[in-house]
Amino acid sequence: MSESGNLQPAAPAAGDTAANRHQVEVVRGEGGKVVVRVSGAWHLRHGMPLAASIESALTAGARPPQVAVDATGVTGWDSSLVSFIVGLAEICHTRQIPLNREGLPPGLDRLIELAETVPENKDAGLSDRPRPFVVKVGSSFLAYFDSVGKFVDFVGMVTLALVSFVRGRARYRRSDLVEVIQACGANALGIVSLISYLVGVILAYMGAVQLQQFGAAIYVADLVGIGMVREMGAMMTAIIMAGRTGAAFAAQLGSMKVTQEIDALSTMGISPMEFLVVPRMIALILMMPLLCLYSDFVGILGGATVGVGVLGLSLTAYWHQSMHAVTMTALVGGLVKSVVYGVLIALAGCYQGFECGKSSSAVGEAATSAVVSAIVMIVVACGMFAVLFNILNI
Amino acid sequence: MSTENSASGGAAAANGTANNRPPHIEVRDLTMAYGAFVLMRDLNFTVRHGDVFVIMGASGCGKSTLLRHLIGLMEPTRGEILYDGVNFTAAPPQEREATLRRFGVLYQSGALWSSMTLAENIGLPLGEFTDLSPREIREIASLKLALVGLKGFEDYYPSQISGGMQKRAGLARAIALDPDILFFDEPSAGLDPVSSRLLDELILALRDSLGATVVVVSHELPSIFTIANNSVFLDAETHTMIARGDPHELLTHSTEPRVLEFLTRGEPPPNSEKAHG
Numbered sequence: 005m006s007e008s009g010n011l012q013p014a015a016p017a018a019g020d021t022a023a024n025r026h027q028v029e030v031v032r033g034e035g036g037k038v039v040v041r042v043s044g045a046w047h048l049r050h051g052m053p054l055a056a057s058i059e060s061a062l063t064a065g066a067r068p069p070q071v072a073v074d075a076t077g078v079t080g081w082d083s084s085l086v087s088f089i090v091g092l093a094e095i096c097h098t099r100q101i102p103l104n105r106e107g108l109p110p111g112l113d114r115l116i117e118l119a120e121t122v123p124e125n126k127d128a129g130l131s132d133r134p135r136p137f138v139v140k141v142g143s144s145f146l147a148y149f150d151s152v153g154k155f156v157d158f159v160g161m162v163t164l165a166l167v168s169f170v171r172g173r174a175r176y177r178r179s180d181l182v183e184v185i186q187a188c189g190a191n192a193l194g195i196v197s198l199i200s201y202l203v204g205v206i207l208a209y210m211g212a213v214q215l216q217q218f219g220a221a222i223y224v225a226d227l228v229g230i231g232m233v234r235e236m237g238a239m240m241t242a243i244i245m246a247g248r249t250g251a252a253f254a255a256q257l258g259s260m261k262v263t264q265e266i267d268a269l270s271t272m273g274i275s276p277m278e279f280l281v282v283p284r285m286i287a288l289i290l291m292m293p294l295l296c297l298y299s300d301f302v303g304i305l306g307g308a309t310v311g312v313g314v315l316g317l318s319l320t321a322y323w324h325q326s327m328h329a330v331t332m333t334a335l336v337g338g339l340v341k342s343v344v345y346g347v348l349i350a351l352a353g354c355y356q357g358f359e360c361g362k363s364s365s366a367v368g369e370a371a372t373s374a375v376v377s378a379i380v381m382i383v384v385a386c387g388m389f390a391v392l393f394n395i396l397n398i
Numbered sequence: 399m400s401t402e403n404s405a406s407g408g409a410a411a412a413n414g415t416a417n418n419r420p421p422h423i424e425v426r427d428l429t430m431a432y433g434a435f436v437l438m439r440d441l442n443f444t445v446r447h448g449d450v451f452v453i454m455g456a457s458g459c460g461k462s463t464l465l466r467h468l469i470g471l472m473e474p475t476r477g478e479i480l481y482d483g484v485n486f487t488a489a490p491p492q493e494r495e496a497t498l499r500r501f502g503v504l505y506q507s508g509a510l511w512s513s514m515t516l517a518e519n520i521g522l523p524l525g526e527f528t529d530l531s532p533r534e535i536r537e538i539a540s541l542k543l544a545l546v547g548l549k550g551f552e553d554y555y556p557s558q559i560s561g562g563m564q565k566r567a568g569l570a571r572a573i574a575l576d577p578d579i580l581f582f583d584e585p586s587a588g589l590d591p592v593s594s595r596l597l598d599e600l601i602l603a604l605r606d607s608l609g610a611t612v613v614v615v616s617h618e619l620p621s622i623f624t625i626a627n628n629s630v631f632l633d634a635e636t637h638t639m640i641a642r643g644d645p646h647e648l649l650t651h652s653t654e655p656r657v658l659e660f661l662t663r664g665e666p667p668p669n670s671e672k673a674h675g
Contacts, residue, residue, distance in 0.1 A: 175526055177522075180513075259512075260511075260512075263507050263508075263512070264505040264506070264509035265509050265510070265511050265512065267466075267471055267503075267505065267509065268505060268509040268510075268511070268571075269511075270471060270498075271469045271498055271501055271503045272498065272499070272503075272523050273498040273499045273526075273527070274522075274526060
């Protein structure tokens with residue numbers, strides 16, 4: 005076995021060609037001794053052979069008394085050769101065949117020694133064995149129940165914090181409450197206006213197509229008015245607020261969790277529920293009915309635009325028809341729904357923020373989960389309201 | 399604990415505590431776990447009034463987790479923590495809250511409330527737990543900032559100051575209510591050597607002037623040998639503590655190889671004959 009001591013890891017030479025790229029040859033010599041002959045230029049950009057690819061050649065026939073490496077023909081090397089030799093060493097170790105590394109360049113041998121200094125931690129690897137279907141279903145079921153339990157626990161703590169607020173004992177900053185009210189109230193007017201107006205227009209066009217056939221175009225006002233006030237005003241406002249405010253709550257609280265700001269409150273004896281959740285909950289409880297009322301009005305305005313501009317109705321007639329159609333019961337019903345939706349949005353946003361992991365990506369995931377869970381809860385609540393209002397004949 | 403290596407435990411408390419007083423902090427048979435994984439078990443140690451007590455050990459051994467147990471952010475799987483002889487672990491919420499108000503905590507990241515200025519950060523606990531007027535709170539906040547060398551930064555937001563300044567501002571907030579016990583989670587992490595030394599000096603100065611007990615999580619040897627007079631060594635391999643006492647005495651008298659390896663960075667100690675003799 006010849007020495008090749010001057011070899012150093014080097015940038016690939018300009019003249020590297022396919023002809024002098026890495027090559028591996030397994031030669032069986034006298035007494036069954038195996039020589040692994042590596043040659044050519046070993047560079048990552050040319051790819052690399054895996055040690056496993058020569059395992060069968062190593063073990064074909066009788067077990068060799070020794071495996072030696074001959075690197076005389078190597079013209080350049082980098083991590084690709086180190087990785088190959090480490091792989092080869094592992095195979096030899098597993099099969100209890102002594103490996104003679106004397107033929108390796110000194111620098112390369114040092115790197116391999118470094119890689120072998122700390123043995124592999126067998127417990128560190130994550131299991132890659134596929135889990136049986138039953139185990140997967142069971143684990144998902146248990147995880148789901150665990151999360152439901154946590155959410156119920158969170159709702160309980162929020163309820164206690166709200167009771168403290170009502171009794172005037174909650175610790176929070178009024179300036180924070182005012183800021184959150186502004187953020188989820190006044191600052192949301194623009195987007196609520198746009199969406200509500202367009203929903204009013206869409207409802208009016210949908211109705212107009214059918215009602216015009218019977219000469220009943222005036223009833224577009226009824227359709228838009230009742231639709232907005234009973235369902236769409238509250239629903240659309242809630243969905244906007246879930247995407248806008250619920251996500252913001254989750255991101256704010258998630259970031260505070262990552263930077264230990266929530267821990268800092270707890271260790272100061274200030275309840276994070278009272279200090280962080282209560283202002284957000286109160287702000288949404290106060291602002292959602294106002295935004296809903298505003299959305300109802302703008303939606304009706306959108307319908308009126310179609311009624312007057314496309315169907316040729318007079319504004320007065322449209323207004324009177326709307327006022328006749330919209331009852332106080334429907335209006336109050338819509339406002340009650342909006343309050344419930346506000347509570348659900350605040351709960352989803354704050355819960356996901358508090359459950360956020362400790363990485364920056366976890367904050368994004370918390371915001372996404374907050375929006376998705378809030379919208380799901382809103383739609384479920386909407387369905388429950390529909391059944392309840394039907395039973396109550398509202 | 400059979401394997402535990404105890405050094406006699408350092409200098410007398412800086413503020414001259416009486417011997418018949420119960421320990422300021424006492425940890426009894428504490429077991430900490432994440433679900434089924436037991437991180438540390440059978441921890442037993444005491445911290446006297448005025449001690450600078452260091453929780454040390456290799457990265458990932460559970461030092462910060464122990465700190466989180468001490469300040470009530472995590473519940474022990476088994477065992478109890480007592481402050482001045484009173485069981486903190488089993489205390490009712492109101493009593494627990496009152497104990498928490500005696501703590502000042504400096505988190506690794508500073509954990510300043512980002513939506514508030516430095517003065518507001520310090521003023522929040524003062525506003526919540528004292529009857530001071532806003533003007534008085536502002537005065538106290540300025541004083542605390544001056545103590546940590548940040549006078550004039552009252553109206554800055556945390557994002558407008560450097561990491562080292564955030565740490566000092568966090569310390570100013572931690573001492574807002576003149577706490578009995580100060581907890582520090584890796585105070586030197588991320589600081590340059592000079593800032594780290596200045597922070598060590600600040601910790602000692604505050605301990606001496608406030609008469610507080612200080613508990614520090616650290617693996618910075620220069621810092622440990624500068625400030626600590628009592629310590630516990632957590633061992634990730636055996637999942638329990640393997641030494642306690644004054645770090646200087648552990649360095650010279652400990653027979654635990656892992657403790658010596660840690661305290662000497664794996665190099666032979668300067669007085670190795672004495673240490674092993």
